[in-house]
Amino acid sequence: MTERIGVYVCHCGHNIAAVGDVEKVAQYAGTLDNVVIARDYKYMCSDPGQELIKNDIQQLGLTRVVVAACSPRMHEPTFKGALERANLNGYLLEMANIREQCSWVTDNTQNATEKAKSLVRGAVRRVYYHRPIEERVVSVNKATLVVGGGIAGIQAALQIAEAGHKVYLVEREASIGGQMAKFDKTFPTMDCAACILTPKMVAVSQSPNIELLTYAEVAQVDGYVGNFTVTVRQKPRYIVEDLCTGCGDCTTACVLKNRIPDAFDEGLSKRSAAYISFPQAIPLKAVIDEKECLLLTKGKCSKNCVEACSREAIDFSQKETVRRIEVGSIILATGFELFDARKAPQYGYGIYDDVYTGIEFERLTNASGPTQGKILTKRGEEPKSVAILHCIGSRDENYQKYCSRVCCMSSVKFAHLVKEKTDAEVFEFYIDMRTFGKQYEEFYTRVQEEGVNFIRGKGAEVAKVDGQLVVRAEDTLLGAYREIPVDMVVLNTALVPRHDAEKVAQIFGISRSEDGFFLESHIKLDPVTTSTDGVHIAGCCQSPKDIPDTVAQGSAAAAQSLAVIATGKVKISPISAWSDPAVCAGCRICLGLCPFKAIGFNEEKKVAEINQAVCKGCGSCAAGCPSNAIVVSHFSNQQLLAEIEGVLA
């Protein structure tokens, strides 16, 4: 039987037509075997363009369609739809991408035209062998997994729970709250961070729809959109949560009291081995630090905590627990870390006293912090002058190229707090002042009016001259070199991806952008979905952002997950691999190649068997199979070889 193929060459406005000669490509396509019609059109993806294809299918009896246009990632669904409206199976389409790697990468008309012809030739030969495939529709598990209990994850979890659906909120630390819980005030309104965050944290703990798993991490994700199986490892707290009232008696009784650097206070204060992260912790339950506790590390301790606990909540026999959770979609809100200022030694961090990072300064000004909210130098004195340095590790090719977005505003906030709490002179060293959000510029103006010295020039170095800290910089507006003696320096460090972002991306099967943050589907139009259907991202794990933007993304990711729940069913790609048991030699090579663990081994028949529901059709097994037993639908050897021969002909 012969096929009747239609070829449609798109101008894409000037995108393709300005370089490649689309009319020549269409003329040429008309001469190829089995092609009954070849047309070019200004915008093939427009309604009239799609109508053209639909009418040709119906009037000329086309059985296969080739669209030479952009990347299939852009418009393959569009043209599949056009075929289906003409009662032709969507998989009888092939797209030749004559834009991204063709007209966009050259300004040579002849080369672009010749390459486009080759690609069209390959597509025409390939499409001849296409077979109709039916989409698979599966039902959706209505529960959602949210990973990360910072403000982004809290927002997403609350929103889904309010809509009446089950949420599992997994948090690595002993309490939810994330970085925001450490902050003192929030710009531009100077609301106390705890005052606006803790009501949401309490709402999480009280929501009947949210199951909170703190001190826990996701170890493995199996399945696909609608039906994920997630393995969660929960570390032992050595405290029976149901019995603990959060009274704190164990923390005061602990023999290591005031001896362990408190990570929540950025190491500026000391805590016990038994501790509660912070006064508003959710859940408000103690935890015993297994890396520090004498009984757990050395096996010997007077166990004062056990004696002090009237509820008998301490249980040193607890072990790590592993749970399997079934969910339909996942929201990753794993947040950020801060740039290690030791990597830029010219700023004296870790070398001189009274050189702090921004997050340390947050703890210094926080009422529950190491100085009860007083801004004091290490000697316990109020500073007479404070320098605040922007862009430490940001906008810098030696460290992070990108702008961390929040530091200009938080620096202005720090300046305001110093002015409010002390009589110190404040010097801010900045490259460009980026106060772009709602009410941000107004806040900057307000702090200028408070008499802060804004110096346009990046702080070049921090030195100690005769026991006095000095900041060296060029005041670029004055054109003068300045050396300003100060008592305290605040380095506003860059927001960077978490150190284990690569591992997390692997577990959830998503990609990262060049800067190391998680990669969204589209930087402008699809900011919270990823390349894996059903895995959404929110907050600073995607890129540095302030609280308003983080909350907005939390809600956006919740909306994406709610959309999965609302439809109740999801279409999953029908492209999958199949192993022919008559050919399979039972060598098991494919088992190790499959990244999705979709292949099992049938011991009785001694052959590999592929689970169609788990298979994503990546083709690794088919390429690796030494006996050619595995066929991937829509990517058969016949189809691929025809395409290659066509391109090279």
Added chain:
Amino acid sequence: MFLEELLAMPGGEALLKCMQCGTCSGSCPTGYQMDFSPRRLISMIKAGMKQEVLNSAAIWLCASCYTCSVRCPRGIEFTEIMYLLKSMAIKENILPAKHDSSVFYRTFNQIVTETGRMNESKLITNYAMKTDYTRLWKQFAPLGIKLIRRGRVALFPAKIKNRSELKTLMEKARQRGEC
């Protein structure tokens, strides 16, 4: 155009990325003596102020410590730009009025070309003879003698083998405008 001329030279191509943050000027150990700071020189280059830049004392004050290059957030190797500016100034015969440091660079080049090695005693002697020979005993000798005694500086220059080959090499480089 001045800017285009520099952009075409190796090391000059990054100039356009400058965001005028002043890290170079704030880090420069001799910057406080310069008539124009490194950051300002870049601005002037971009504005096409060739005569002002080449006549500036700043380009002769760079101590080649490379701190600006190491710290520049935009990856501009300004020390290299300073060399380019000095060599342009020499070609146009724009030389600093006092303590002609262009003579220093030329003397340095000459000794290396001749012997294949650098010898500080010879460099300073020749440099002083060509500029102000009284500086030899007024300024340089007291420190020089100390350094020679401690073995930090050799009195007589060492020489490499096959110096004629080196000479040919340097001549080729000179013809290509690379030194």
